[in-house]
């Protein structure tokens with residue numbers, strides 16, 4: 001049916017329940033990793049158990065981001081239960097928890113989803129090694145990308161123009177409709193289930209949500225986030241297609257709400273990029289006027305997003321200076337000691353207290369809502385390069401703010417967006433300027449030419465005034 005798997009160790013599959021470790025892709029529907037696990041379980045007449053490992057902290061995420069994730073998981077737990085698929089949540093280190101569960105239920109195979117980021121990859125590696133010793137097979141299925149990351153290209157891609165033809169060539173084979181997750185025909189015994197988790201997955205999540213209620217964000221503020229979960233993602237997608245896809249080519253104007261705002265749902269795997277692409281494709285086929293904006297949208301959703309995964313997968317330094325291309329490091333090195341006209345303390349930046357009203361407004365929108373319009377994200381990061389003492393500080397500070405404040409942060413798209421803005425990743429040299437060298441600049445006046453800066457500032461000021 002599909003071939004999106006990699007074997008993470010050399011063990012054969014044994015008879016026994018199949019365990020799906022849900023990590024990056026937190027949904028029941030349209031999830032290739034879960035479909036793979038179910039296919040293997042049905043094929044060998046075995047039960048299927050989904051395990052989620054809950055961490056206390058993850059790359060600076062705020063309590064609200066954990067709540068967003070948990071609310072989505074609660075819905076996923078309900079859907080799984082309706083399909084007779086057991087779901088448990090364990091707190092602790094993934095490899096230890098998963099092996100303990102696998103041992104108790106005598107699992108024959110563990111399937112997991114894919115992430116190109118360092119920490120999740122480390123977890124998978126530890127699991128594969130420990131499982132090898134226990135004689136247990138571990139498979140990884142890329143449920144996030146439309147073309148599995150290791151197949152779309154076997155090397156680090158230089159830019160969108162180098163990965164695009166590879167995607168275009170392979171896409172017809174991969175952008176197919178997704179099978180429906182079946183009601184699972186074989187139960188895991190209640191006794192075994194109780195042995196691996198005294199509480200149901202849902203009650204662990206409800207407890208974790210209640211605990212988070214009492215936690216405050218590091219700055220004492222709670223962000224106003226969009227509704228969470230696969231159903232909310234589906235609704236967002238249908239509103240986007242019905243109301244704003246036609247105007248998607250005007251998305252660089254932050255006064256127009258025409259971008260999809262799907263990134264939080266894509267980040268937490270509450271919606272599949274493949275489902276989004278199929279839906280947008282279908283809309284463009286029924287209405288030819290939608291074809292040009294749909295093509296622009298699919299360029300972002302597929303080419304840019306899969307390019308970001310490619311960069312993080314093949315470049316171990318995706319979040320530091322060593323990840324910048326040689327030309328960018330050389331030009332930034334030459335301009336390292338250029339005087340900075342403005343310098344700010346971290347708190348001034350975090351609280352949007354610079355001389356630049358556009359930057360301040362974008363930063364406050366991020367701080368309060370966990371979101372910032374895409375075009376302003378580039379401006380925001382480039383200004384940090386201009387105002388920080390070194391490019392390294394600018395990159396690290398941008399990552400800390402983005403990971404800590406953005407609901408869709410801690411994502412390959414974020415590391416790459418920042419590396420593009422500050423370190424020329426996937427870009428080319430432009431005209432020479434102070435501080436930036438030949439890294440592309442983005443100026444306040446440039447923004448004024450693209451959209452009404454005053455209208456954006458006014459709109460956000462009205463939001464803050466409530």
Ligand SMILES: Cc1cc2nc3c(=O)[nH]c(=O)nc-3n(C[C@H](O)[C@H](O)[C@H](O)COP(=O)(O)OP(=O)(O)OC[C@H]3O[C@@H](n4cnc5c(N)ncnc54)[C@H](O)[C@@H]3O)c2cc1C
Nearest residue numbers: 259260261262263300301304305374377381409413414417
């Ligand atoms: C400094 C900086 C930081 C960023 N941080 C993040 C982040 O933390 N998380 C994140 O998901 N994106 C990030 N991006 C990429 C992009 O800005 C967001 O994906 C986009 O603004 C999300 O809004 P949307 O869902 O309405 O996107 P749309 O414009 O509707 O696009 C649809 C989807 O395509 C993908 N996409 C769009 N633009 C890009 C891009 N440039 N690169 C890769 N994928 C893209 C996203 O998954 C997005 O949800 C960052 C960009 C920059 C310049």
